[in-house]
Amino acid sequence: MEEYAETHGAPPSYFVLTMGCQMNERDSETIAGLLSGMGYAPAASKDEADFIAVNTCSVRENADKRFFGLLGQIKKLREARPGLVVAVCGCMMQQRHIVDEIGARHPWVDIVFGTHNIHGLPRLAMGAVLGKARAVEVWDEGGDIVEGLPARRGSPFKAYVNVMYGCDNFCSYCIVPYTRGRERSRGAGEVLKEAKALARDGVKEIMLLGQNVNSYRGALSAAGGVADFPELLLMLEEVGGLERLRFMTSHPKDLSDRLIDAFRRRKTLCNAIHLPVQSGSTRVLGLMNRGYTKEGYLGLLEKLRDASPGIAVTTDFITGFPGETEEDFRETMDLAERARFDSAFTFLYSPRRGTPAAEYEDRVPAGDKHRRFSELVGLLNAISAEKNAARLGRVERALVEGPAKTGQGIMSGRTDSGRLVNFAAPEGLAGAMRDIRITEAKTFSLFGELLPMEGGSAGEGRAAAGPCEVPDRGGREGRRREGRPADGP
Ligand code: SF4
Incomplete structure (x- = not known):
């Protein structure tokens, strides 16, 4: 890198393109931190960068199409500048058919790595820079969590902190357990150390990240003991300088009374929770393998609102899940009316290859799916507007x-x-x-x-x-x- 800087009068530059959720955004911060550690400087756009990393998401519909479209654009940049190094990573790379397709259609891509071996990027990048040898390294399972990786944060006063990785829930529509692996929690001491360092650095708000933070079980010390998520929150609320704590995301089936109680006694914990419901039909929730009922979910909301009046509750819905009848949809509308969410994300169901629901045959006709989607979004938006007006x-x-x-x-x-x-x-x-x-x-x-x-x-x-x-x-x-x-x- 020094040689490059001497010849060009500036260090080589990188650009990270991030698709998907906050977990990916946090991973991209690590990728940026690792590249900075190698001597790369951030580029203003991919068109100017010497190193492009594309951090992919496999959750959204047409993800493959969007990703391969993007690779087509990057290919043109690569043709114009043969020295450009291109790496692709993230959830899509954990799917064998995607890696095979990249090999067949885009053999010029230099580096392919997955969600479990981000820490290996400097070695792979150096190999590509020196020898331009193509490297494909995707681990099927995450090993031990690698601590202490550098990060280049997106904001000086807000930060993401991972508390756990992976998911064991296997909701029937979701690809995450296959792309992010089984649940692994970071040690409570490691999370605390990171939070303190961020506070010293001027960070005021931390968003704790995990696919299901309610399953968090982190070692308290080498001597033994395990902290659950409410306990971790208590520890983090004592970190001086931090003014706000948030977390994302909670699975309703694991929302414990102790976590609800954490809202009752909150200091820096924000009065807000994202609690994805997905459907208001207990029958569909069963097909989704969600592990709770409509009434059980509404009971949780009651407890939360009782513990912390005014708590903002946001959620996710899926409409048109295979087998969803008009009656099931009416149950969803009823739940939306009664729950009065502050805001909600609504998604049209689309199959993800490799998930059980992709094999379900009882597909909802596209017209019905779209009509239900619009009706639900109309109701949810009207409630959001009312709650904002209040x-x-x-x-x-x-x-x-x-x-x-x-x-x-x-x-x-x-x-x-x-x-x-x-x-x-x-x-x-x-x-x-x-x-x-x-x-x-x-x-x-x-x-x-x-x-x-x-x-x-x-x-x-x-x-x-x-x-x-x-x-x-x-x-x-x-x-x-x-x-x-x-x-x-
Ligand atoms: S809890 Fe369900 S929807 Fe959430 S990441 Fe795990 S499998 Fe996917």
Whole structure:
């Protein structure tokens, strides 16, 4: 790399393209950290990069098509610049047929690696740079969790922290247990150490990540003992400097009274939970292998709202699951009415090769599937709009994240409940926690007025610190998106 820098007057550069969920975004931060450690600098776009990594997702519909379309674009870049190194990784690479197809259609791709061996990237990258030998290294199972990998975070004041990897639930529609492997928890001490280091670094909000954080069982110390997720939360709530904790995602069947109690006693834990329900029909939930009933789910909501009044509950639905009848769908509409979610992602069912549901024969006709999808989204959006409208006039504390997409002089932040709020403010406020009076409510966002800090006037926040690459999210979609995210049950 030094030789390259001497010849070119600048270090070689990298660009990471990320598709899919927060777990992938966090993996991309590690990929960026490893490449930075090798001497690469971030590039502004893939068109300028010397090294392109594509971190793939196999959960959404047409993922293969989108991925191979992207490879077609990158191929043109490679033809123009033969020195360009291209690596592909992520969940899709854990599927043998995809790796075979890359070998057959795109033999020019330099490196193929999977979700379990990201730590091996520097060795594979060096091999590609020096010898341009093609390397395919995909492990079927994750071994021990590799700690201490560098990361280049997307934000100076918000961070993702993995608490566990993989999933043992095998919901019948989901590819994740096959691509991310069995559940493995990080040691509680390791998570705590990372959280403390992030707080020292100026991070104010941590999102704890796991496919099902409710299954977390992390070693407390080498001497023995195991912490469950509520216990881990208690430990993290004591980390000085951290102002907010969130987590993603909880499986309803494993939502314990102890976790509900953590909301009752919360300090920095935000008053929000993502609790994917998927269907309101107990019969369909059985076909999905979800392990709970409609009434059981509604009972959990009651307990949560009793423990922590006003808690924001968000969810995921799938419409058109094989075998879903009109009656089943009415059960889903009934659940949506009664649950009154703050917001929801709704997905049209589409089969994932290798999952049990892909073999189910009783497919819902496309017309019915789409009609049900629209009806459900209409109801969910109306409820979201009502719940946002109920916040008019309230003062909400927001973590200011950066300039809004809506126009100059407007900043965006997130409230405790996770709502997006825009308001007029100077850019220097990014990273500050500020009070906003809500003046306008839309279906998916709020608009407000920045209040002066107590005892002060404008009150500057901290400037965005340090160079932070913001990974390309590969076109994350809005609330009407299809397919499924890999971000939890
Ligand atoms: S939907 Fe969630 S809980 Fe179910 S198998 Fe997939 S990742 Fe695991």
